[in-house]
Amino acid sequence: xxxxxxxxxxxxxxxxxxxxxxxxxxxxxxxxxxxxxxxxxxxxxxxxxxxxxxxxxxxxxxxxxxxxxxxxxxxxxxxxxxxxxxxxxxxxxxxxxxxxxxxxxxxxxxxxxxxxxxxxxxxxxxxxxxxxxxxxxxxxxxxxxxx
Amino acid sequence: xxxxxxxxxxxxxxxxxxxxxxxxxxxxxxxxxxxxxxxxxxxxxxxxxxxxxxxxxxxxxxxxxxxxxxxxxxxxxxxxxxxxxxxxxxxxxxxxxxxxxxxxxxxxxxxxxxxxxxxxxxxxxxxxxxxxxxxxxxxxxxxxxxxxxxxxxxxxxxxxxxxxxxxxxxxxxxxxxxxxxxxxxxxxxxxxxxxxxxxxxxxxxxxxxxxxxxxxxxxxxxxxxxxxxxxxxxxxxxxxxxxxxxxxxxxxxxxxxxxxxxxxxxxxxxxxxxxxxxxxxxxxxxxx
Numbered sequence: 001x002x003x004x005x006x007x008x009x010x011x012x013x014x015x016x017x018x019x020x021x022x023x024x025x026x027x028x029x030x031x032x033x034x035x036x037x038x039x040x041x042x043x044x045x046x047x048x049x050x051x052x053x054x055x056x057x058x059x060x061x062x063x064x065x066x067x068x069x070x071x072x073x074x075x076x077x078x079x080x081x082x083x084x085x086x087x088x089x090x091x092x093x094x095x096x097x098x099x100x101x102x103x104x105x106x107x108x109x110x111x112x113x114x115x116x117x118x119x120x121x122x123x124x125x126x127x128x129x130x131x132x133x134x135x136x137x138x139x140x141x142x143x144x145x146x147x
Numbered sequence: 148x149x150x151x152x153x154x155x156x157x158x159x160x161x162x163x164x165x166x167x168x169x170x171x172x173x174x175x176x177x178x179x180x181x182x183x184x185x186x187x188x189x190x191x192x193x194x195x196x197x198x199x200x201x202x203x204x205x206x207x208x209x210x211x212x213x214x215x216x217x218x219x220x221x222x223x224x225x226x227x228x229x230x231x232x233x234x235x236x237x238x239x240x241x242x243x244x245x246x247x248x249x250x251x252x253x254x255x256x257x258x259x260x261x262x263x264x265x266x267x268x269x270x271x272x273x274x275x276x277x278x279x280x281x282x283x284x285x286x287x288x289x290x291x292x293x294x295x296x297x298x299x300x301x302x303x304x305x306x307x308x309x310x311x312x313x314x315x316x317x318x319x320x321x322x323x324x325x326x327x328x329x330x331x332x333x334x335x336x337x338x339x340x341x342x343x344x345x346x347x348x349x350x351x352x353x354x355x356x357x358x359x360x361x362x363x364x365x366x367x368x369x370x371x372x373x374x375x376x377x378x379x380x381x382x383x384x385x386x387x388x389x390x391x392x393x394x395x396x397x398x399x400x401x402x403x404x405x406x407x408x409x410x411x412x413x414x415x416x417x418x419x420x421x422x423x424x425x426x427x428x429x430x431x432x433x434x435x
Contacts, residue, residue, distance in 0.1 A: 028341075033365060033418070064343075065320040071177060072345040072360050 022050055026067055034069055038077040046086050046097055047105065057087060057095040149175040150208075151297050151329035152196060157205035159191060164353060166191055168205065171348050171358040173297075176326040178319060180340035180361075181333035182421060183350040184429055189333040192350065193301045196331075197227060210296070223252060226290030228283070228300040228332075236275040240285060243274055251293035262288035279306045287315070291322070298322065300332035304339050312336075316343050337421035347421065351429055365418050369403040372396070373414030382409060388431035399427035 022045045026037055045051045058066070060074040067074070078095055081087045089095040124134050152173040159166040166188050173179050183189050194200045195207060198218045207214045209221050234243050240263075248254040263270065266284040277285065283303060290298060298319075304312045320343055322328050334340065340347065340361070347364055349357040357364065371386070378396050383389060385405055389398030400406050403416055419427075 061324050065324060068342050070343055070345045070361055072362050076362055
């Protein structure tokens with residue numbers, strides 16, 4: 001079974017406030033649990049800067065309805081996002097994007113990439129793959145992704 | 148968390164079947180799916196909740212009140228949708244509505260008209276001439292039109308096409324946007340619950356086997372597949388049910404971490420669907 005839901009307008013429940021476009025795609029055939037899919041996609045939007053500090057998130061019940069998933073699932077996603085410091089929730093008011101200290105997070109992610117690249121560089125040297133060839137491979141992978 | 152309904156050691160015996168001291172609760176503000184094979188006691192449990200039959204022993208409270216003592220008051224707060232037709236066949240939709248509306252103090256005619264339009268139901272048709280789907284829609288319109296706090300449905304999706312089943316699920320998620328509303332519905336079509344249910348109660352042979360959030364079940368219950376060499380006496384104890392064939396085994400477990408540690412890389416673990424859980428659990432009971 002493969003069902004895809006796209007939910008793309010974040011705004012507060014009263015319809016006021018600014019609208020932020022965020023896509024959440026749920027795949028029922030993915031091995032990743034649904035709550036994690038929701039959590040990770042909201043996290044990505046925050047890290048990419050699509051969702052900014054104080055942007056309101058839809059209520060758990062509303063998001064559950066729009067995505068056709070259970071309230072407990074959205075609750076779990078929100079709770080974990082809160083625990084990780086990405087959002088803050090206020091009783092009766094809802095959940096909002098928290099102030100992010102994105103610098104260190106991005107730096108950490110960069111260092112992960114650097115580490116992986118150094119592995120790849122070493123492995124390539126062992127196999128006799130030239131830098132030129134490696135760059136070409138990377139070019140192709142980047143283009144593939146954009147399609 | 149508040150309970151809309153609580154059953155405590157409820158027992159009900161019939162000649163050939165009994166509800167065996169069942170205890171569980173329905174959480175307020177959520178959708179609870181009530182699953183189990185045919186003849187497992189779903190309808191009996193619902194009849195008890197509706198006070199259509201009374202238990203031999205044990206207690207049943209609804210919104211914190213004893214449900215038999217306050218039956219009259221509580222019925223006003225319940226919207227009931229029944230799979231089989233419980234209307235007068237010879238009446239028209241409009242006449243039947245008048246009968247039903249007269250029972251409820253909170254009947255909202257405007258809301259009912261809205262649902263009639265939304266479901267495209269004919270006012271003048273006789274009940275007996277309605278299709279299965281239309282009867283179901285009419286039943287749902289009646290149940291929702293007196294602003295119930297608790298909606299109890301017995302097999303509402305059986306006999307419905309997938310299009311309307313999906314529509315029904317959307318209506319239910321709409322209803323619980325109000326966190327004071329509670330939905331309890333029985334079904335053997337578990338895929339309906341896979342998406343929207345918050346809690347799952349699983350009954351089999353008159354006993355409650357499971358009563359938990361769907362999230363917890365998803366974490367815990369896994370289907371494991373692997374080569375027969377991996378299976379031994381030790382491992383068998385970690386399975387609720389396992390089927391061994393000449394090309395490998397397949398089983399249901401609620402100890403995925405242990406299995407992962409013991410069997411390691413050469414087995415495949417996947418989250419079990421509600422159907423897997425229902426089928427394998429009932430099988431293990433049959434052959435135990």
